[in-house]
Amino acid sequence: MVFDGRELVIVWRIWESCSLACRFCGYSRELSRPRLAAEVPSIIAFAQVLRDVQQEHGRSILVSWLGGEPLAWAELPGLSRILAREHGLRLGVTTNGLPLESPRVRASLLSDYQQVTVSIDGLAPFHDHVRRMPGLFDRIGEATARLCSEDSSGRLWRRVNTVLMRGNIEKFAQFCEAVADWGFHELTFNQLGGNERPEFYPANRLLPEQIMRFTDELPGIRRRMADRGLLIRGTQRYLARITATSNGEQIAVEDCNPACRFLFIDTLGRISPCSFTSDSYGIPISEIDSAEAFLTLPDRFRAMQRERRLAACDDCHATHVFDKFKSQTGVAPSVRA
Template sequence: MPVHVVWEITLACNLKCGHCGSRAGKRRANELSTLECLDVVRQLAAAGTREITLIGGEAYLRRDWLEIAAEIARLGMHCGLQTGARGLTRERIEAAYAAGVRAIGVSVDGLRDLHDRLRGVPGSHDQAIRAIRDISDVGIEPGVNTQINALSMPQLPLIFDEITAAGAKYWQVQLTVAMGNAVDNSAMLLQPHQIIDVVDNLAELYHRGRDIGFRVLPGNSIGYFGRHEPHWRSLSSEITHWEGCTAGETTLGLEADGTIKSCPSLPKSHYAGGESRSVSIDEALRNLSHRTVRRDGNRGRSFCGSCYYWNTCRGGCTWVSHVLESRRGDNPYCYYRATTLARRGLREKIVKVADAPDEPFAVGRFKVRLERADGSIAPRSIGLDDKRRKRGRLILCPSCDEYMSSAERQCPHCGAAKDTKPAVDETLQRAVQMSIDEMERHGRRILEIAGLPGAETSSPE
């Protein structure tokens, strides 16, 4: 069931982003007509879709985008918009709200100088920040989407401060992935071993945001597992974790020419189920069913092929791994993988060996190299997981807060028994008790000043 659909309704764009995977700019020659788009909306509603996010290019450069948005809302689906915001005026935002758009995510990829450099247009940063404020004023929940790469990584705390001050309510962060323009500008790509600092820094910002009602949402390319996973993957009180790529299962992507893909970011060469002019949404889903991560027969390669979490994770984000070697199943941008290797004095780097063609969603070719800390090449045989793959439910270890198989008696990460009670931090316990005692003293003092009864009575424990 295509629960969430991301739909590129035009490839026209008024920015010139150096990391754009779709190489957006000009309209596709054969973009769907208004009537064809409205038919697709009705098919998606019948298929059980709950949310459609309109993207481009720049979606609002298509003249009938409000008509499409209104039909999405009329059929009871949540309509969102992802935008670079250059030219997203308050009038356009008000028109979007009237049409039924209820969430708008604005791309902010750095502070002013860096953002304008990455987006290729001077002044685009100021327009994006202004749009966040206008979106909030109109009554739509404003969010921000940020590409994390070697240039933007050092600015993440400052971006956090800037967008929260502007009124953003959530922040989706994702890696700049080696596709399209980003292959041409590959120096901006993060090296896999840098994912440790990225995730640790984002986790700190996640907790800062939680305290002020601001949500940091790691995209599918960020993670996986490790000590931060229980916090940001859990959207409710239930503790959850990454459960594998949902491309073609609950997620679907559409291109402006009607191409139906298992994910909006993946190349049609491997992940298209047909075009809407010739096949229905239901037919496309059936065509894609054997290419989902649970049915494609991929057993993983390198560290992923040996990973303790493979049967749950199945190699993380398909997009991240496919663009490196034109096949999925080996994802070096994994927190668990990078931290495991780092403890052995190892790290991974990517090296470009082939450019990408000059076409949308084109991929080049990269080699994933295992190195020692001094930069010398290490044999791949020493870069595998030393914990055996496990099937079944994962639970949190009460001692180290890492995920472990519910079938194991001892945690493979710290060695503690599964039923071990978490150690009590006596220093923290004393500090909490002191705070409680202090609040009780203040309470009694207030009662004394007010002349109310109870001033001499201690509060029960």
């Protein structure tokens, strides 16, 4: 594993329950499915390995919690405190926003985290409808405002992630204006996928003509939002991936540089190059018991890929591989007062 000073991001699904009934999500409360939680001792043991990787090899590591709704997990505040304060790991979390109404949750974020990502899927009418909770959009706005006012040191990086669908993409510019008003630093976007809720996908997937229009309008939106201090992530390569999906085209990836920039861990404690490969390439984190073992992951994953290539690699939808989180060249946000 070669380090170049850039951060390694580990997205860790730790909790599969959620109080919302979102129409497009596989973790909606209305679905009858197992609701797993990660094992706390296993998390702490692996955090010690990550600490050693940081200290011995100079690699900054961000662990980003994913759910379900991870901030609803009772174990998380104490666990995050251990990882941040005892092991020196940087922390992030993705949330539906409702837990931000809790003063205790906000205090935990401001003391132990570097990043929070709030999932918001358009303006109030659409967001509240697709997530089946009237008033949710406004509640998130109010909770975010409290979080901003309490972050006197400017410690916490605030990101909004939005899922682009047929019913919300036309108002993307207005949506960006709204979240800029709320004090978010950056915005990332996904296109709606069909793996989790295939019954929702056909009538709500993006149309090719919508993506063409979006691609044409995005540079101007980026510039306007940069002037307001909101950075919109995602390069032309990412837009090309979205366009290909809408046209039914596959994009194969021969070498995704597994474990060099990104790793995924599921609730079963399996570490893999991405969430699409957990079942086939996942390695139990109990096997990764030292910094030296951790450093072998790229070679181990490449060996697995050579031995048995997956259909997921012949049509790769791992967004980090296609530069979802990178900035378009030449666009930088203004500094907020």
